[in-house]
Amino acid sequence: EKLGYAWGPLTGNPTGHYCLDFRLEMHRLAGKKIAGLATAQRSLDERLSRSDRAQHGNGYGFRNERFNGDPLVLTPQWFTALEEKDGILRFDFVSSERCMSSTPTLSDRRFDALLTGAGFTTQTFQRPKTAPPKVRFEAEEDKEESPTESRGILSPTTKSRMGERRREAEAEAAAHKAEEEADKQAKQIREGEDPIEYAARIQREKKAREEARKEAAREAKRKFLEEVAAREAEESDYEEIRETDCCAEWWRELTQSSSSKLTPSLYSEAYAIKLRQKGRSEEPKKKKKVKRRRKKKKKKKGSIVEDDDEPLNPSSDYRQGWESIRALQSTIGGRYLSTDQVLQVVKRLPSQDLLRVEGIISLFGRIVDLDKFHELWRELTHEEGDELIHRLGYLNCGNPMAMEWGGRVYKLNLKIPDEYRMAE
Numbered sequence: 545e546k547l548g549y550a551w552g553p554l555t556g557n558p559t560g561h562y563c564l565d566f567r568l569e570m571h572r573l574a575g576k577k578i579a580g581l582a583t584a585q586r587s588l589d590e591r592l593s594r595s596d597r598a599q600h601g602n603g604y605g606f607r608n609e610r611f612n613g614d615p616l617v618l619t620p621q622w623f624t625a626l627e628e629k630d631g632i633l634r635f636d637f638v639s640s641e642r643c644m645s646s647t648p649t650l651s652d653r654r655f656d657a658l659l660t661g662a663g664f665t666t667q668t669f670q671r672p673k674t675a676p677p678k679v680r681f682e683a684e685e686d687k688e689e690s691p692t693e694s695r696g697i698l699s700p701t702t703k704s705r706m707g708e709r710r711r712e713a714e715a716e717a718a719a720h721k722a723e724e725e726a727d728k729q730a731k732q733i734r735e736g737e738d739p740i741e742y743a744a745r746i747q748r749e750k751k752a753r754e755e756a757r758k759e760a761a762r763e764a765k766r767k768f769l770e771e772v773a774a775r776e777a778e779e780s781d782y783e784e785i786r787e788t789d790c791c792a793e794w795w796r797e798l799t800q801s802s803s804s805k806l807t808p809s810l811y812s813e814a815y816a817i818k819l820r821q822k823g824r825s826e827e828p829k830k831k832k833k834v835k836r837r838r839k840k841k842k843k844k845k846g847s848i849v850e851d852d853d854e855p856l857n858p859s860s861d862y863r864q865g866w867e868s869i870r871a872l873q874s875t876i877g878g879r880y881l882s883t884d885q886v887l888q889v890v891k892r893l894p895s896q897d898l899l900r901v902e903g904i905i906s907l908f909g910r911i912v913d914l915d916k917f918h919e920l921w922r923e924l925t926h927e928e929g930d931e932l933i934h935r936l937g938y939l940n941c942g943n944p945m946a947m948e949w950g951g952r953v954y955k956l957n958l959k960i961p962d963e964y965r966m967a968e
Contacts, residue, residue, distance in 0.1 A: 546570075553577035557639075557873065557909045559605075561935065563797050564633045572626045578637055579620035582606065585640045597640065597939035601961030607937060608801070609635040634801055636935050639909050647912050649882045658879075659889070662872035663864070668891040671923050787857045791866050795858040798898060803934035861894045866902070869893075873906045881907060883916040890923050900924060901931045908936065918943045921952065930955070938966040 550573050552558045558581055564571040586603040589596070599607045606618040612631040616622075650658065730749055733742050786792075858866070872889070886907050893900050904920060911917065918941075921929055929952055933941055939962050956963045 548574070550574040550577065551874070553581060555874075556878070557876075557906075558637055559639045559909045559936075560905055561636050561798060561801065562634065563801075566626045566629050566631070566633070575623045575626055575633070579623035581639070582637075583620045589640055594640070595939075596965075597638075597937065597962060599937055599960060599962050601965075605638045605640055607636040607638060608934065609633070634797075638936055638940055641909065642914070643880055643912055645912070647880050649880050649885065649912055655881070655885050655888075658872065658875065659892070662875060663868040664872070664889070664892050666892075669894045672895050672925060791863050792857055794866070795862065795897065798902065802898060803931055858897065862897050862899055865893045865899045869899075869903050869906055876907075876910060880910050880912045883911060883913050883919055886911060887920055887923065890920060895925060895928070898928060898931050901928050901935065904932060905935055908940075915943055915945070917941060918946045926952065937962050942966070 547554065548568075548570050549562050549564060550570050552560055553574055554577060558578055562574065562578070564575050566572055566575070582604045585605065588594075589603060596603050598604050600617050602617070602619065604619060609616050609618045611633050618635060731746060733739075737745075886904065889903055889907065890900050893903050900923070924932065933955075938956075954966075956967050958964045958967060
């Protein structure tokens, strides 16, 4: 927590998302360290004749840069005189440093001990299905006999909602039948009873039953109103507090900087900025007029304010997984993992709020066999896959020998240099 964003660059694992406020000393240190790493890695790539995998085609690992909300193209020279710059810089950085293919990975025993020390449990989460599952109806036999069964009609199961309603209806019918039997017996003339006394007794019993029904109805209404008032009081008194710890702030930052939240013209503007720096301009496009039929929205009566379904704070599962990822990132040190071991880490993280993407990015610089990186896609949803490509780029995630990627659709913006090279 004290080092903050400077932890990754200082420990040799700089790949990740950054949100730097240059009023803070540690954030300025992180920016200068990343600028130095970007320069050194570009020089090494040129010396080893490696292919350029940068988003802007300049050899640097900066991606999705924004300064105070405006897109730009970052270079190491931009990080000079940070004390004079006022604002928030957001970007993703992908390290081009790769280990040797002969680098040994952790043994299974040491890997399990590392996960246990980081707080991971043995519980695994399956990838949620994107398509709705098919509903299957299975007939089960009821243990109790009912009138519908004697007629040969299939009745719902006793554990289902319909079975519960059926049992309530049968109980109500039995109580009504017992009441009718009691009324029938009460109307019979007792031995030696005078007819006048008989008529008076019938009237008294009828009046007593009516008073009992009214009293039961009033009691039920009173209990219902008390429950409604208690529920409304509890909802009015409850107010969720905005959490401000590291996990909550990181969750909000990644949510707001995800590919689904950015405007579609972000990369186009960054591309236009780069062209202006080279003294060229982008050719204006002719807009085609497309006639679209607008659908009328139906307004519900009494609906004034729309409900906000977005949560204010991260869930407990997300918090537990995030803390485990941070503990693993801080204890892994100079150890390296295989793709199968990273896949085990992904399976132990819940698939919510792009937490699995965060786990993969935090371990991206510690993977030895990146040629098998495409195997991780089978545990990611389409939304998580798009977010991983947004953070790392196609050229860092793909394998030219296995381009199926689990049947995913390629979404290429040819204005972006790395995606254009991917299309080539």
